[in-house]
Amino acid sequence: MRKHVLVARRVFDSVTTRLAAHFEVEGNAEDRVFSKVELIAKLQGKAGAFITGSERIDAEVLAACPELRAVCNMAVGYNNIDLAACTARGVLATNTPDVLTETTADFGFALMMATARRMAESEHFLRRGEWTKWSVDMFIGSDIHGATLAILGMGRIGRAIARRGHLGFGMPVIYHNRSRLAPELEAEVGARYVSKDELLKQADHLVIVLPYSAESHHSIGAAELALMKPEATLTNVARGGIVDDAALAEALRERRIAAAGLDVFEGEPRVHPDLLSLPNVVLTPHIASATVKTRLAMADLAADNLIAALTGGVPPTPLNPEVLAAR
Numbered sequence: 001m002r003k004h005v006l007v008a009r010r011v012f013d014s015v016t017t018r019l020a021a022h023f024e025v026e027g028n029a030e031d032r033v034f035s036k037v038e039l040i041a042k043l044q045g046k047a048g049a050f051i052t053g054s055e056r057i058d059a060e061v062l063a064a065c066p067e068l069r070a071v072c073n074m075a076v077g078y079n080n081i082d083l084a085a086c087t088a089r090g091v092l093a094t095n096t097p098d099v100l101t102e103t104t105a106d107f108g109f110a111l112m113m114a115t116a117r118r119m120a121e122s123e124h125f126l127r128r129g130e131w132t133k134w135s136v137d138m139f140i141g142s143d144i145h146g147a148t149l150a151i152l153g154m155g156r157i158g159r160a161i162a163r164r165g166h167l168g169f170g171m172p173v174i175y176h177n178r179s180r181l182a183p184e185l186e187a188e189v190g191a192r193y194v195s196k197d198e199l200l201k202q203a204d205h206l207v208i209v210l211p212y213s214a215e216s217h218h219s220i221g222a223a224e225l226a227l228m229k230p231e232a233t234l235t236n237v238a239r240g241g242i243v244d245d246a247a248l249a250e251a252l253r254e255r256r257i258a259a260a261g262l263d264v265f266e267g268e269p270r271v272h273p274d275l276l277s278l279p280n281v282v283l284t285p286h287i288a289s290a291t292v293k294t295r296l297a298m299a300d301l302a303a304d305n306l307i308a309a310l311t312g313g314v315p316p317t318p319l320n321p322e323v324l325a326a327r
C-alpha cells in the first residue's frame with residue numbers, strides 16, 4: 001500500500017509530481033500557513049511531511065501524529081523542529097544544507113552593501129520626488145572595500161561571505177564562532193578568529209550567520225550593540241531572535257550604529273513597528289535563498305530525503321541518522 005505524505009506548503013509542480021510517483025500526496029495549493037491544530041489534523045494517517053520553516057514540529061505535534069516517520073524540512077535551519085523529540089519517537093528529520101550556501105551568501109553580501117551605501121533609503125527618497133539637486137553629502141555612506149568584515153557564526157554561509165569579502169573586496173575578515181576553524185580554512189577565506197567583544201568593537205560591517213538556538217537567542221542586544229562603532233552596520237541573514245529587534249531599533253534611532261540590513265525578524269512575518277519607521281534599515285522578507293535555481297534545489301533535496309526515508313533508501317541529508325540505524 002502506498003504511504004501518505006503531506007506537503008505542507010505550495011511547492012513546485014515538478015517536486016509534487018516526483019513525490020506523487022511514490023506516495024499519496026496531500027498538498028496545500030492555497031499555500032495557507034496551518035495553525036498547530038490544523039497541522040496535526042492534516043498529519044493524521046501521514047507517514048511523512050514535507051515542511052518549511054513555517055511549520056513547527058514539536059513534541060506535542062509528534063505525540064498527536066504517531067504514524068509520522070519522517071519530517072523533511074525545505075530549509076537548512078531547523079529550529080522549527082524539536083530534533084530531540086523526533087529522535088525519541090524514531091522520526092527521521094532532514095534539512096537542506098549546501099544547496100543554498102552560495103545564494104544566501106550572495107544575498108547577505110548584497111544586503112550588507114545596500115545597508116552601507118544606503119540604497120533603500122535613497123531609493124525611497126527618489127520615489128517620493130524629493131531629489132531636486134546634487135549635494136556633497138547626500139546619502140553618503142561607508143565603504144565596503146577595505147573595511148573590516150566581522151562575521152558572527154562561521155559555518156558554510158559565513159565562510160562563503162568571508163570569501164567574497166576577502167577575495168573580492170580586499171576586506172580584512174574577523175570572525176567569532178563557538179569553535180575555531182582549522183588554520184587552512186581560516187587561510188582560505190582570510191579570516192582571523194577574535195573574541196565576541198573584539199568582533200563587535202572592530203566591526204565596520206557585522207554580518208550575522210549563526211543558527212538559532214536557545215543559546216543564540218538575543219546574542220545581539222543592547223549591551224552588544226553598545227560595543228559597536230557608531231559608523232558600523234549590522235546585517236542579519238540568519239534567524240529572527242538572534243538579534244533583540246527592540247534594542248536594535250533603539251540603537252538605530254539613536255544612531256549608536258549607522259544602519260542595519262535585516263532579512264529575518266523576531267516573530268516574522270510580523271516586523272517590530274519601530275524598525276518599520278526608521279530610515280536607516282534595509283528590510284527584506286526572508287528571501288536570502290530565493291533564486292529559482294536554489295529554491296528548486298532545496299525542494300528537490302527535501303523530496304529526495306522524503307522519498308529515501310519512506311522507501312528504505314538512504315536520505316542524503318539526515319539530521320538524526322541514528323533513527324535510521326535503529327530501524
Ligand code: 8YV
Nearest residue numbers: 052053054074075076077289
Ligand atoms: C528558507 C532559510 O527560505 O534555509 C533556511 O534556513 O531560512 C531559508 O532558506 C526558509 O526557512 C523556508 O523554509
